[in-house]
Amino acid sequence: MAQRSSPTITTIAEAAGVSIASVSRVLNGLPVRAETERRVLDAAGRLGYVPNSAARTLRSARTQQIAFAVADIGNPVYLAMLREIQPVLKEAGYRLVLHSTGADTAEEVEVLRGLGQRYADGLIIVPIRVTADHVAELRRADAPVVVIGSLPEEGLADNVRTDSRRGVELALEHLTALGRRRIGFVNGPADTVPGRARAEAFRDHTARAGRPADPALVHEGQFDRETGAAAVQRMADAAEPMPDALLCANDLIALGALDALRARGLAVPGDVAVVGMDDTDLAAVSWPPLTSVSLGSAERGRRAARLLLDRLDGGADAADARVITVHPRLIVRASTGGARVVDDGSAAH
Amino acid sequence: MAQRSSPTITTIAEAAGVSIASVSRVLNGLPVRAETERRVLDAAGRLGYVPNSAARTLRSARTQQIAFAVADIGNPVYLAMLREIQPVLKEAGYRLVLHSTGADTAEEVEVLRGLGQRYADGLIIVPIRVTADHVAELRRADAPVVVIGSLPEEGLADNVRTDSRRGVELALEHLTALGRRRIGFVNGPADTVPGRARAEAFRDHTARAGRPADPALVHEGQFDRETGAAAVQRMADAAEPMPDALLCANDLIALGALDALRARGLAVPGDVAVVGMDDTDLAAVSWPPLTSVSLGSAERGRRAARLLLDRLDGGADAADARVITVHPRLIVRASTGGARVVDDGSAAH
DNA sequence: TGAACTTCTGTAAACGTTTACGGGAGATGG
DNA sequence: CCATCTCCCGTAAACGTTTACAGAAGTTCA
Structure with missing residues (x-):
């Protein structure tokens, strides 16, 4: 257990006899001389290097995390959504942060506000009620949000609803x-x-x-x-x-x-x-x-996930919020x- | 949506006419003059300051996240565990990162290895099989791990099992x-x-x-x-x-x-x-x-969460892994x- | 009055990345 | 043979925090 502190990009650079910039370049697939690449990969493999996500996030402003917030994950409806959302996000290289807020509206709003901490690149939320606070936070949200369920106003956020x-x-x-x-x-x-x-x-x-x-x-x-x-x-x-x-x-x-x-x-x-x-x-x-x-819980989940990923890829045209309606059967x-x-x-x- | 970049500790410091150190101190509840505290809180409130978690993590090496990994979150057993784990972690101020690995053993090992990225302070995992790779990764794990289910060797990790x-x-x-x-x-x-x-x-x-x-x-x-x-x-x-x-x-x-x-x-x-x-x-x-x-799925979940929190609080004596057995009914x-x-x-x- | 403490605050370094910038070395061409 | 261009690479800055250290100002006491 007495692990010596894990290797950083600097460690690798020294071991490989190159600069940290080169290490970073190799690790990110930017063009380098074949010899340099070999040395870096070799050193990285030998020392068991794993990039630190906090540093990466701090620098690049991308967390590779997406949050999913529901009232109660024990509810089969939300679970059905989660089951569809999870693989879509994983496929796209995102981790899933799960919030189970309880019936408490204030906690939902807290989750929205929490986006300010920038621990996630986006949020999928299924509000149990939509209060004025929700609306206000949706307007100022620090990251793209997809709402599953109806919204009282148009244009607040990307939205997947059912009829x-x-x-x-x-x-x-x-x-x-x-x-x-x-x-x-x-x-x-x-x-x-x-x-x-x-x-x-x-x-x-x-x-x-x-x-x-x-x-x-x-x-x-x-x-x-x-x-x-x-x-x-x-x-x-x-x-x-x-x-x-x-x-x-x-x-x-x-x-x-x-x-x-x-x-x-x-x-x-x-x-x-x-x-x-x-x-x-x-x-x-x-x-x-x-x-x-x-x-269509499952479908709503899947659609919401795709909508969000789309938004994160910049595929969505800026301002206008998109609405998808899933039909009941x-x-x-x-x-x-x-x-x-x-x-x-x-x-x- | 065209949000001007959000305020940082520096912004607050300027607005309050103090140094960033003082801002940090106020925000972390360290002793400061009443007047300073007032100015900082005022500025922070006015500008809607929210601390950046990546920066915090990078500096303090604590993510306030815990990962939970299961084969399939649709399985009611794992769900029962999740439902108990979630509130315990929330209560303690941790976010929950959920991994649903599928039946694939390799993915489980990948999750274990992923801890090297340091995106979580600890991990609760329910392995479907325990391979030699699991054992190897458990030994070198970069963060405390609690395993729910039996382990082939003693002393590998904190462990909650059922008979x-x-x-x-x-x-x-x-x-x-x-x-x-x-x-x-x-x-x-x-x-x-x-x-x-x-x-x-x-x-x-x-x-x-x-x-x-x-x-x-x-x-x-x-x-x-x-x-x-x-x-x-x-x-x-x-x-x-x-x-x-x-x-x-x-x-x-x-x-x-x-x-x-x-x-x-x-x-x-x-x-x-x-x-x-x-x-x-x-x-x-x-x-x-x-x-x-x-x-006792629910109980196993709850126990596992507590065990992990305990370990994170340093409450556990270093090396020796603890084992909890939950009795069937x-x-x-x-x-x-x-x-x-x-x-x-x-x-x- | 000045030394020794206290109490509060500011400066600066550090965490581990990514990336702009510029320089060195070799290749090309006039 | 020198100017120019290319191709790689290294240096250093930046991301937003926390915190060690030291200095300033005020207090206590001899």
Whole structure:
């Protein structure tokens, strides 16, 4: 363990009998005499030289790191994004710095501000809410930022979004086509980006269908299993009849609902059809397998990574922020009936 | 976007009318005159100063980053570790650099070697195999390393392991106690660290019980669902009777087995009891809920993080590598019968 | 009053790279 | 044979910090 301090470019230069400039040139593939190259590579190999990234960064202002910030990396949606982002970045020679901020909005803003430390060349962030502070920090950001999720203003940052309204519609159309008429809706917090979008879409769609949402059929909680169970509990205990279908704002909620329905002896999809959202791995594993609206998490992750790399390569024209929209698809499984894929009709790219 | 270059310590010094040394002192909480402190903080606030981490690192040789390397961050086991590691590191003021190496052993070694770049103050790694190259790199590592999983030699590195042999025993004892006699075993690759341990434990235990493992009852594949399904397929198609219990080397395999059993009309646990390993989130979600051997992934992650932080604080006595063993527990769910927890009898801490 | 301390501050070096600049040596051409 | 051009290479500066060292100013005490 008593390692003698590791070799620097100076050590190599001495060992090879050349100047540090030559060493640097060889190491960076700049043109040098063959003999010089040989000597340097030889010395470097012999001494086990590895370049110091801090020095490199300080001089060149490139960290070869990209940060990815989400509320909770345990959430399968964010995990799906990460799984796509990681290989893309690695391929391009970047390390991945992961921030799991928790539900705390202030921490997200802190991550944005942290870019000022210049520990990363860029950031991909999935904000749970977008506050005025977010907007302010996005404007002054010290490095390119790609936001996954909707933004309140145009031109703030490169942006990969999904049409979650359309996702809700896909689910509702599917349930309606199956003959379900009393459709319940279990949402997460309505003051979050995804929560609000889903709530509005549900309201609009039911209104448009001439059946304004019965408040007894709408439940708001968190994006977790307990909320799904609690919603079923409440609806089953109510005076009104049980809904014949439940649209859940994510798969976790849907799984909680499945459990509670089973506990009450209600058949799925016989008595109640259940639809989740996000189409996480859990959907395929649950019993019955869960029909779910895919919001293209993996694709959004991949697109975001590419967008950022593009920006870093200077490929993007300066000022104008780019927006990519990923289209939702409905993955039909046993929790509503048959098994087929219904997409939204528009091209997926 | 056309940001003027961000303020440095020099900018602040000029604005505050003091020297850069004083600025640095204020920023690092060293003693200065109150008036000086006021001026510096004022200027820093006004100009939005943020310290540059590369410069800081170059000078102080501390990156405030810790790397975590696993084969596949999509694997729930590694994810469970990450979820515990992340907050511990954040709390201590470290960023987390994530490496997902893929099944490739060479890439793991590359990560170890990469420490020479000094982009991280330490590394937590979960090797899928431990080769001679691993050992060599561990010896010469440029920063403290904590290995999660068993090591072939003592004293190589701080090490958090689990007693997976004991885990296999817990499962087998449980099944035996339930009256199961023909117990099948579905493993992942036997040349991996976890695969080998499980295989040996199964062999030893059945031998000790006087019922040496029937090769027809042992299946080796990958650590995935397909392998579970394939194993059931093969055993059901064989001339011999179907086993009355299946021990699967991880939860994914078990889920695949559950699917295949259901497809063949075999009841779980009626006809076949199924046990998984790792006790991931999936175990609780599946149907029927899966009895699983918890190998304490979360705890191993947490312990590893603390061990590393300890080492970085110089709290650890130089040379001697420390070993922590986390004890397995059996989480009984419906896939084998009742619902209770059986642990291995020794203290969990 | 001046020596000896304290307390605070500034100057400058150092961390390990990359790169602008200029010089030396050999080749080419008039 | 000297001017010019090319090709390599070395010197030195710069990136933005932290910190050793020493000096300035004020305090204490004989």
